[in-house]
Amino acid sequence: MNAIVAMALYAFLGAAAAGLGGAGVLWLIRRRSLTASLTVVAAVAVCAMLAGTLVVAWAMFLSSHDLYVVTTVVAMAAVVSLATALLLGRWVVARSRALTLATRSFGDGGDFAAPTGPATAELSALSRELAATSRKLAESRDRERALETSRRELVAWISHDLRTPLAGLRAMSEALEDGVAADPDRYLRQIRTEVER
Known part of the structure; x- marks a missing residue:
């Protein structure tokens, strides 16, 4: 022994x-x-x-x-x-x-395409995680594009909606500056009303 x-x-x-x-x-x-x-x-x-x-x-x-x-x-x-x-x-x-x-x-904005063929369990799990991350990044990019489009539309609408009142304010202020306004107090009240609106 x-x-x-x-x-x-x-x-x-x-x-x-x-x-x-x-x-x-x-x-x-x-x-x-x-x-x-x-x-x-x-x-x-x-x-x-x-x-x-x-x-x-x-x-x-x-x-x-x-x-x-x-x-x-x-x-x-x-x-x-x-x-x-x-x-x-x-x-x-x-x-x-x-x-x-x-x-x-997919780091450059493309989609992740996992390599074909057999792989170890760890590499397969990593491929699945990378595919999920790629999908999340694509969804995030789509949301970002939609938000950017919405922001541009909002700015366009606001600028369009402000153009008409601003043009009126400008015309009234020029009339007051040039002294051609028949009733300056009415013009000033109208300017204040437009500014508050």
Whole structure:
């Protein structure tokens, strides 16, 4: 029983060392592409397995032939894992880029058209949110256009309704200035009435 606990501890320590190294690499490349991060995660998984296996093999004093076989198996698993991580990363990055290009369209006043094809659950949810935001922006632009049209109509109506009384006020004030008004008090009362109206 103690031998099993010791092997488990050795395997854990070897894997933990690889995991800590991988965490450091992930922190260093945190602003890089998702493809790089997925590749590091796959490499860390394989390295952790290899480190744990090698530590246990060393502790068990395996023959060099057995150690070679174990290392070869782990190396093949590493190749498959890294290839899978690269393919997955490139696919997710391609979908992200397509989503970025589609997003630019509605920022310029267009409608958002989600990219076609399969996507991860997160990218699909993001596409739905962007489509909803695009609809809200289109509705807001339509409301803004309607308000602007209403404002212009209001200004046109007000200017039309003010033109006639202002023309009368101007004519009466000019008549008073020129001294041709027959009854200046009546003109002044009329001006005051028009101004109050």
